[in-house]
Amino acid sequence: MSKEDNIKTFQEKLADYIQLSSVSAQYQNINVTAEFLKKTLTELGGQVQVFDDQKFPLVFADFPTTDPNSDQPTVLFYNHYDVQPAEPLELWHSDPWTLTKQDGKLIGRGIADCKGDLFVRLTALKNYIDDNGQPPVHIKFLIEGAEEIASNGLEYYFKKYSNLFQTDLVVWESGSKNEKGQLSITGGNKGICCFELSATSANIDLHSSYAAIVDGALWHLVDSISSLRDRGKIAIEGFYDGIEEPTDRARELAHQMNLSPEKLTEQYQLAYPLIPGNEINKIKEAYLFSPSLNIEGISGGYENESVKTVLPRYGVAKFDIRLVPGQEPEDIAKKVEAQLKKNGFNDIKIDYTMGSKAYRSDMDAPLINTLIQTAKTVYGGENSIEVLPTSAGTGPSYNFNHYLNAPIAAFGIGNPQSGAHAPNENVYEADYLQGIELISRFFTNLTKNK
Template sequence: MADTVQYDTYFKENRERHLQELQAFLSIPSISSLPSHQADMERAAKWLTTELMAAGMENAIVLQTAGHPVVYAEWLNAPDKPTVLIYGHYDVQPVDPLALWDTPPFEPTIRDEKLYARGATDDKGQLFMHIKAIEALMACRGELPVNIKVCFEGEEEIASPHFEAFVAENQDLLAADVVVISDTPLWEAGQPAIYYGLKGLCGLQIDLRGQKEDLHSGFFGGLVHNPLHAMAQLLASLVAEDGRIAIEGFYDDVKSLSEEEKTAFARIPYDAEATRESLGVESLFGEPEYSALERNWARPTLDINGMWGGFQGEGTKTVIPAEAHAKITCRLVDGQVPERILEKIEQHLQKHKPAGMTVSTSWLPGKASPYSTPVSHPAIQAAARAYIATYGAEPLYTRVGGTIPAVEVFHRLMHLPIVLMGFGMPDENYHAPNEHFYLVNFDTGLRTICCFLDEIAGLTSING
């Protein structure tokens, strides 16, 4: 077996080629949310199969779904070794506002050892690193230390609407011992982080109706309740003044943080005041009995994402609108079930609806349950050792307030442990203009992935 020096040399000797290949990948505008880019989605999927086969993987294929395709490949020639399933997504966010980009989003550009392009860090750049790690191991050793399957999705940026059905139908094909995903950031430069917990997600639209049609505010003012006023009152009833969610039973199933986790949170170098300043707000807000990190990572939230109704053009139109609308989403924590939370919200809305109004609701797509893996899990600790070997720093074990739908799907349907070991940085503008990827983490991340696969190969039991 070759040592790490050998594939370190390989990465250095092939760096320019690898970056050129990544730039070719990033130049494909694989925007999943826009129908006009359907052909680009297909082109990106086919590009990946070609790269996977060139790296040494076998049976690289494009699998169609009811939406955008999934790319699958495998290398299963390591008897008695674990099987690692690598997940990533090749779709990207839209690029608006285009005028704020310093260089065109699909013309990748390297400046100051940063690679600028849409998808550079989320998630094409990080996905691509796994392909190149496989290539390096195959080139240096002629084999991989573990069995590997890859599953690259094309709909993550639109909440993975068809991914659950795909996994449910292909559980035998995707069967593995552990899933590894690189779609998260380091804590800061030189400080890796392993995300062991994600929040769940659910949401609904509220439609509030009063009279049968819009009314002249002079002729009918003082006679009917204004649906926009009523919607403001109804939405205000959802959250108390101190930030606590005021829906009956909302917190019933929330699992409290252990004392060990609270202690671990306190050790994380998080500066709440710096966050406040960077956001440009007078103060942070939320349940006062919990720290900022606890509120963001381990307490459920409810947010109004949008509300509309009535006249919204320039000037004035003296009208009492007939209806008002709003969308809300909740980020959920361990113990909470999306469907139960949505039912509790609906019960609250009906109980508190203003007089003269009818309330109807519709659940929004993209529900996901919360997820967490014990930090003591052998696969998590294998990732920690890989980070230490390459970054020279013990990773922080953190939760995150966001949701990756695929994580919850793999966990719920296949009962697989998931290792979230990313190489991005918090300031790389993912989903925003001038998205970029620090190339120092591209270089170090390639070595980390190789070390991780070696660490997994050495486990006597991956399930602890």
């Protein structure tokens, strides 16, 4: 079939894939979607296994090289077949489960995160196989079904089957262009440590006349929280111990990142100066390489209208700490607890909720370099690409590196207004086609470069 026919055929299959409405949070169509992928990947020539030891099956496809003794590299594509719920439905302008083309866009739940990306990759592979036969590069697909609910079960599969997943490069599920229209290629993410602090001061809420003689839970809570910062700096003993400094190259890439303090301030009408000060490179480095301590919310006592003169017996606050490489989530939670004790807050209870470690990729790894050079030829030259050693958000890339010990590159067909997780999720059809071109040329260049 011609390349155009392949694009058309695979877009029809993509429509079926979206129609499967595989919402992990609602355990909807999970097994049937895994089976759909098994069929699709098998038809493409893959050796497909569906592991269903866990509630959410894992689809694994192997496209072995023509010459098993060759030293051709292995590339593993990581995707997920689950999507976020489509609700609120009334905010969609078209049916979320029907792939809709409008104004140069492809619209539907999962198109940007990350069903569209998977089909971009499959289309490119089909084109490559049509032109060259079985690819000389060893290609694997690892497609999980629970990414949107914290990759439930993924670590189990890694522990049991990671020998099958070994690779020289992990291509991450999705990504997008930035506000400047550059393709972002990102190599990892920050970790996270989530916990709650709570204080209990009595067995019931008291009349606030007692406040002259009875100390309340909320005062203890806010005092304990403010003791964790000293003039804006995180004041937790050992917090910065063991942090891996970014390499010079990572800093250099950070300095080239598309981030404008003025735009940020304008967009969100920020009331306070940025924490690292005015120097642009310091701001960019902090955004990518510094851990942060954030209060997600504080609650307790009377929170409704007018007045209630009450002395609350209980207060709770939720926190997240974004971690950088070298920090361990549970260890950081212990350090918070130790610091609170040291500051005299023995009464504050800490509950660790969840965490994951950070991972920062080496963007000079040879296969990533091939990818970057290829992307420049597809997207329009030196300045068409933004390369970042990490994102400021959190994801499971640490586990991938831990079990596979391979560099990671994330990129995809989204745009800043793609609305992943939101109504009217979309990608530009032009980005979809460019995405196919990128993967096709990447396969060719991988072969050539060996």
